[in-house]
Amino acid sequence: MEYIILFGYIVVFISLILCGRFFKSTQLSKKVLIGLFVIKLLFVGFYFSYYQDNNRFSDSKRFFKQAQTLHNTCFDKPKLFLNILTNISLGRDTQPAGVFGAIPIESLPYTLDYTHESRFVVHLTALLMFFTGQNYLVLLLTTAFLSFCGSVFLYKYFNPQNKTSQKLALTACFIIPSTTFWTSGLSKEVLFFFFISATLFLINKCLYQKWTLSSVLLICLSIGGMIYSKLHLLSIFLPLCVIYVFCHYKPKKLILKYICGIFIFLFFSIIIHYVSYESFFDIWNAIQYQNNHFIGMEQASHADGQTDIYLPFLDGNPLGFLNAIPIALFNAIYYPSLQTTDIYHFCAGMETLLFIGLLINMVIGMFKRSMDNQSLFLLFFCLLSFIVIGLCTPNVGALCRYKSMCLPFLFYLSFFIGQNHIVTQSQEQPS
Numbered sequence: 001m002e003y004i005i006l007f008g009y010i011v012v013f014i015s016l017i018l019c020g021r022f023f024k025s026t027q028l029s030k031k032v033l034i035g036l037f038v039i040k041l042l043f044v045g046f047y048f049s050y051y052q053d054n055n056r057f058s059d060s061k062r063f064f065k066q067a068q069t070l071h072n073t074c075f076d077k078p079k080l081f082l083n084i085l086t087n088i089s090l091g092r093d094t095q096p097a098g099v100f101g102a103i104p105i106e107s108l109p110y111t112l113d114y115t116h117e118s119r120f121v122v123h124l125t126a127l128l129m130f131f132t133g134q135n136y137l138v139l140l141l142t143t144a145f146l147s148f149c150g151s152v153f154l155y156k157y158f159n160p161q162n163k164t165s166q167k168l169a170l171t172a173c174f175i176i177p178s179t180t181f182w183t184s185g186l187s188k189e190v191l192f193f194f195f196i197s198a199t200l201f202l203i204n205k206c207l208y209q210k211w212t213l214s215s216v217l218l219i220c221l222s223i224g225g226m227i228y229s230k231l232h233l234l235s236i237f238l239p240l241c242v243i244y245v246f247c248h249y250k251p252k253k254l255i256l257k258y259i260c261g262i263f264i265f266l267f268f269s270i271i272i273h274y275v276s277y278e279s280f281f282d283i284w285n286a287i288q289y290q291n292n293h294f295i296g297m298e299q300a301s302h303a304d305g306q307t308d309i310y311l312p313f314l315d316g317n318p319l320g321f322l323n324a325i326p327i328a329l330f331n332a333i334y335y336p337s338l339q340t341t342d343i344y345h346f347c348a349g350m351e352t353l354l355f356i357g358l359l360i361n362m363v364i365g366m367f368k369r370s371m372d373n374q375s376l377f378l379l380f381f382c383l384l385s386f387i388v389i390g391l392c393t394p395n396v397g398a399l400c401r402y403k404s405m406c407l408p409f410l411f412y413l414s415f416f417i418g419q420n421h422i423v424t425q426s427q428e429q430p431s
Contacts (some may be wrong), residue, residue: 002135021405036174042143047184060185064209067125068134069109087122117188120228143190147183150194157201172411178404193405195225207248224382232290235283236384239265244377258376270318288314290392298394309335312392335396378409
């Protein structure tokens, strides 16, 4: 029965791709779009078979089983189901509470060490089960389609204007192995990839066309989605977006403005950290929480109490964060590339090394030509993302998953510099 439902959903998604205005606006032919979706389906199959091994840990399977428990609660205790479903806080507090008050610990389908991002994936999966049933393959297909839509958003954001840039954009958005693979399961990576791609497209649409109420509302909803998927990455993405928009209207001395903007952001973030510790706006606390939580979880899973990768235990002091930056960059680049025998992890490492090598060449070229606003924005986003990911992840597999979200942007930076394919203000992007 599951395969019949799976086939039905494939037909529905293909019909949407062929007839939907959202996909037509890419200006890609129907054959190309279907071909790209088939590639995505193949990676879903790789993802499913890769985690068939019971000895291989999978967040997707864990989220699926816990979502099953939560979904079944709807029929037995609908009031408790609604209460658990609304237990999504903006901050890192894991105290269970909903619209009807406190939730009994023994009633929760997951342990209390879950962050709000993990709870969001479980809750969303439980809701999707009303449409897909408790069929794991169908849920993988549904989230893969969401990821495919994110790739379409990203392609429209890059907005290639000639055949060469179109091929590069297609590769960056749809065919990078690591990104395509790690966005094929029930995971936070799928959600973050979709929301960050949608946010970038909508912001660019507003910049090059006009700001509308509907677009602003959609941007806010998309940013809200990032809050519930990767809060620590959103904490660097959002300030960079502000600098990006400002530099769009004031395009002179871009590098200086980006550096000054980042320093201003760090200055105010330190003030917030000491004045309003553990608040939602305290990005140092968000990163510290992710660091401490992940280290504790990894130490508990190893008999010797050690982690796969050495990571300083952050104590909330911003100076400690700054001292750990070299270690974070080393971890994010070295371990996935040279300290793994897993083929999927190895691919992620080799891709990163390739793009970073090309980036070095690009940075050298910066002394010969000026960089545009979009390239600087993506460059700083990738650099800061690698630092934050390296600070928060003492596990090789998680490193590969988390930084796979940056690979399309690294690809863009490596190959698109100098292409000058971004539209001017007088040109309109497809809606």
